[in-house]
Amino acid sequence: MTVKSKKYHISGERLEELQQIAEENMFMHASQLNDWRGKLNIFVKGEGVWVEDAKGKKYLDSLGGLWYKAAGYGRKEIADAVYNQMTQIESSPSGSATISQIELAGKIANLYPEKSSRSFFVSGGAEAVETAVKMAKKFSILNGKPGAYKVLSRRYSYHGGTAMAVSLGGAKTADPMGPTMPGAIHVTNWNSYRLPYSGDPVDVAIKCANEFEEVIKHQGPDTVAAIIAEPVSAAFGIQIPPQEYWQRLREIADKYDVLLIADEVITGFGRLGEYFGPMNWGVQPDITTVAKALTSGYAPLGAAIATKKVADAFTGGPEETFTHLITFGGHPSACAAALANLEIFEKEDLVGNSKKMGNYLFEKLLELKKYDIVGDVRGGLGLLAAVEFVADKKEKVAFPASAKLAQKLPKFLFDRNIVTFRAGDIISICPPLSITKNEIDYLVDAIEDSIIHLKKDLNT
């Protein structure tokens, strides 16, 4: 699918020059030079779910950037909002605010289940997590638990790349950094495909949630400030728990006077078919962290959203001050981008589309289960889904590294005009919430075609 060359398309010497500069002077995140040397994808244009590379080839972005492109590419109204903010006042003196920051705090409170919530703006997801955790620890101190410094999270979760967030995340692949945050304790994560215990899935989910209670009792409730978890863990392969899981987390947090933090950096703002994920289960967390879809990636912005109960603790005198500060947290132009982005959400009912198209996508993906190498398909709660491949479907045995799925699948998908990230044992799907039925058909056809190609390649 090559389109006629436009002014933003480049080729020949200029393209080679850019590849060389990148090769010599640039780090790419979460990779090493040999992964992309001489073949770095350079994109120059985007519209809706589509992106165009430097040579004019079009691809469907099946992961919405890195889980953030909710309103899709090329929204001029967001660019205009940023331009207007920047040309009016790009940032305000310390200790003051701009209209865009105030309006955004009001807008979020309006969309949030608890209307009297308060937002602490930051620059991205990890900072939102750091903010939420520091807030929870200080809240505990101010509420008669001065020794509460422990934070419980789940193995195989992801909460960001900064030191505290890495301590809370449970990935085995994180870079070693010596001792992690004292008081970071991990429990079993929920996995619907490979249940961590035998039994009925709902019972197992409750058992997993109860591990938080066991740790709190064992450590002493006075030492624990918070529980943090993603409503649906994308890092662990799109793991959707039964509603009883989060309901049980809420009960445990209440019983032991521990704050419940929902890390909604991926799921916040419509990804799970509601503005906020736990709304699906009637659960109100004490603090919610958001980033990505808040601006649909048009500007870097995150927030820790605190309920009134939590926020009110930071009112009084010097003792009650939350001294946390991030210079560019809640940058006015990013807030302007977020406001314009959320206006699109409302105008086009993107959250409704997430629910509707999420169901359609899930139904279509389920058809792929006919292939012997497709072990599981997960989805059906908004526009977040996964296809998991196995060498042995009956025993749910993963392919060995020698099958090279992580090298082959991204290429097979790319050859079919689908751009994704880290497809391997699992293809995660997180398209813009504006995606249409036809575009989902295109995407699922390309995935199916890639599966057929993979089967031939693997001789299965």
Ligand SMILES: Cc1ncc(COP(=O)(O)O)c(C=O)c1O
């Ligand atoms: C659940 C979750 N929390 C936090 C983060 C960190 O966000 P950021 O990369 O914006 O710092 C991520 C990033 O993917 C995430 O998935």
